[in-house]
Amino acid sequence: MKPKAVYIHIPFCSHKCHYCDFTAYVVGGQPVDEYLEALEREMAYTVAEVQPEKIHSIFIGGGTPTVLEPKQLERLLAAVRRHFPHWADDIEFTVEANPGTTEPDKLRVMREGGVNRLSFGAQTFRKDLLEKIGRIHSVEDIRRSVHQAREAGVENISLDLMFGLPEQQVVDVEAAIREALLLQPDHFSVYSLKVEEGTLFHARMLQGKLPLPSEDDELAMYQLTRQQLAEAGYPQYEISNFAKPGFKSRHNSTYWRNEPYYGLGAGAHGYMQGVRHQNVRGVKEYIRLTSEQGRPVDETHTVPLEEEMENQMILGLRLMEGVDVSRFAQRFEREVGDVFGGVLERLETKGLIQWEKGRIRLTEQGILFGNEVFASFIGEAVL
Structure with a gap:
């Protein structure tokens, strides 16, 4: 995209x-x-x-x-x-x-x-x-x-x-x-x-x-x-x-929704072509680098597939509409249950998420303990 x-x-x-x-x-x-x-x-x-x-x-x-x-x-x-x-x-x-x-x-x-x-x-x-x-x-x-x-x-x-x-x-x-x-x-x-x-x-x-x-x-x-x-x-x-x-x-x-965006300016973050980047923070350094090399990037990170899928869940669950299961499968060519089955089962047992009309959403309890839910996905993607 x-x-x-x-x-x-x-x-x-x-x-x-x-x-x-x-x-x-x-x-x-x-x-x-x-x-x-x-x-x-x-x-x-x-x-x-x-x-x-x-x-x-x-x-x-x-x-x-x-x-x-x-x-x-x-x-x-x-x-x-x-x-x-x-x-x-x-x-x-x-x-x-x-x-x-x-x-x-x-x-x-x-x-x-x-x-x-x-x-x-x-x-x-x-x-x-x-x-x-x-x-x-x-x-x-x-x-x-x-x-x-x-x-x-x-x-x-x-x-x-x-x-x-x-x-x-x-x-x-x-x-x-x-x-x-x-x-x-x-x-x-x-x-x-x-x-x-x-x-x-x-x-x-x-x-x-x-x-x-x-x-x-x-x-x-x-x-x-x-x-x-x-x-x-x-x-x-x-x-x-x-x-x-x-x-x-x-x-x-x-x-x-974990979609790409241009990030411009000192300290800005961007996400393009599967790579996340952060620009230099200092104003004078930013000005110098744009003059000398064009893009004033300080750090880049090529996002591996596992991390991409984890981000899809962590960010998507912040929305009250939750994560669209079919959209996840279309984007990653994998079923969300195959990738995060164990995590989803544990969170559902705790009453923190629910499956509803093709989506995974936070429950009322999950909204209050969102950070616990989000952290549960880190490092848990199974390919």
Whole structure:
């Protein structure tokens, strides 16, 4: 399969959040224009190696892509159109945005460049909690940014929310969802905090200065989120994602269905022709390598068949629809029961998965213990 999805990474932010371990750097003093030039070089080299077919989704993430100035955004979007010229009529074109960074001029440029979906990192609607996690936007910034996007004609808006934050309580999550629903977004991504090495939160945790909610409270936050969003008309379609009918994230579904995609930019991951790659993370190194050798790849991994099948199960089971057994057999020319019979039997006995209408899905218990389910497939494929 050739990629039908494009991911582009903009590694610049106005401020580094306390929990962030992504490839992201404070934009002040960074060679932004040189980076965009390097990104164009990588696009050219990449499509020369793997020519694109009709593109169904584009996702510009970060970092915070909307820290770019309007002219820089315009240049970036023009480059995307130039190197990936064939778009599906119903393409999903997403840009990640921080509330407060989408002024009318930027919205106009994005709409003219083909962007039709914005994903705002709201995270929480509690003012002091925003400050505690290192966010610099306000609650009013969230509301204003969503309203401005609607006025600019953006018909698909997603909000990111987080739970399990320091000093966060179950009632805070309930209040955040209530506030978020008033904005009538089309999609929600709701994630639990993961404390990653190298972040400020990790350092505080090692010092015993990170007062996280209990596991019981975190579970209550997740269950409350699922219930409230379902009742509000946002069915859960993936472990952490909820959408109105017709608004599931097409781009992220590419990942969950284990399909190939272009990955461009510093620190970006890509998956093409059976090979996964990660680009160098440093901005200056990225610029240098695109100038000297074209593609700024740091690591590559040719995925063996066993791992490919394991990924198909691990990623596919994140979706509420589960893994299509016939699609698995068509892709790999093997029956899923022949490859993972022992694993599937154990998980079914534990009540973590179920077979239903030609699909293997997580049970309600399996949703809560997803990591146990996913880990069960690692190294277990039988050829």
